[in-house]
Amino acid sequence: AQSVSQHNHHVILSEAASLELGCNYSYGGTVNLFWYVQYPGQHLQLLLKYFSGDPLVKGIKGFEAEFIKSKFSFNLRKPSVQWSDTAEYFCAVNAGGSPGGGADGLTFGKGTHLIIQP
Amino acid sequence: GAVVSQHPSRVICKSGTSVKIECRSLDFQATTMFWYRQFPKQSLMLMATSNEGSKATYEQGVEKDKFLINHASLTLSTLTVTSAHPEDSSFYICSASSPGRDEQFFGPGTRLTVL
Numbered sequence: 001a002q003s004v005s006q007h008n009h010h011v012i013l014s015e016a017a018s019l020e021l022g023c024n025y026s027y028g029g030t031v032n033l034f035w036y037v038q039y040p041g042q043h044l045q046l047l048l049k050y051f052s053g054d055p056l057v058k059g060i061k062g063f064e065a066e067f068i069k070s071k072f073s074f075n076l077r078k079p080s081v082q083w084s085d086t087a088e089y090f091c092a093v094n095a096g097g098s099p100g101g102g103a104d105g106l107t108f109g110k111g112t113h114l115i116i117q118p
Numbered sequence: 119g120a121v122v123s124q125h126p127s128r129v130i131c132k133s134g135t136s137v138k139i140e141c142r143s144l145d146f147q148a149t150t151m152f153w154y155r156q157f158p159k160q161s162l163m164l165m166a167t168s169n170e171g172s173k174a175t176y177e178q179g180v181e182k183d184k185f186l187i188n189h190a191s192l193t194l195s196t197l198t199v200t201s202a203h204p205e206d207s208s209f210y211i212c213s214a215s216s217p218g219r220d221e222q223f224f225g226p227g228t229r230l231t232v233l
Contacts, residue, residue: 004161032220034221042226043122043211043224043225043227044211044213044224046221049220049221051220090161090162103150103215103217104167105152105154105164105167105177106152106162106164106213107164108154108162108163110160110161111161
């Protein structure tokens with residue numbers, strides 16, 4: 001069975017600070033990896049995804065993540081955060097190799113509540 | 119991006135009644151829809167996967183007779199919580215996908231409160 005661990009449940013940063021949110025997964029096979037964001041009162045939106053290839057993936061709004069297979073990690077980073085980045089961030093995985101990453105249900109981490117102070 | 123809606127956004131019901139939640143893909147045909155449940159301050163937990171025209175596949179520990187899922191068309195899936203009890207109070211979220219798409223698109227969720 002798959003599992004996802006997000007180490008930081010609450011993070012508070014000042015604007016312009018750098019961000020790194022940790023995500024580790026447990027699964028015995030190939031995985032697809034995702035980061036989702038949920039702004040207050042809104043639905044989940046995809047930030048970025050990794051299926052294969054270059055382990056450093058870039059997403060929307062200046063976010064990026066690096067897949068490190070040996071560490072089973074997929075940490076999310078942003079060099080300079082903004083007040084508008086205040087949101088809940090979820091790391092998720094599903095089984096890789098499926099016909100498109102959307103074919104299988106996702107296993108989510110518990111989420112990280114990020115607060116950016118002006 | 120693709121748009122998924124849910125109705126209702128909030129529902130309050132008495133214990134013992136049944137509640138139906140709709141999930142619609144508005145601008146694409148969703149051959150696969152997923153239902154998740156989110157408890158306060160916790161993660162989303164996959165409840166079931168439904169493919170259009172087929173019976174839903176439930177995750178371990180999810181009662182299929184309590185959480186009835188119907189995916190009769192390519193744009194609509196419904197989740198019916200039968201004989202709801204207070205412990206069923208939660209946030210229910212659906213997502214949708216179609217062949218070849220590499221992500222799921224999420225609805226805004228439905229807050230169920232059972233009194």
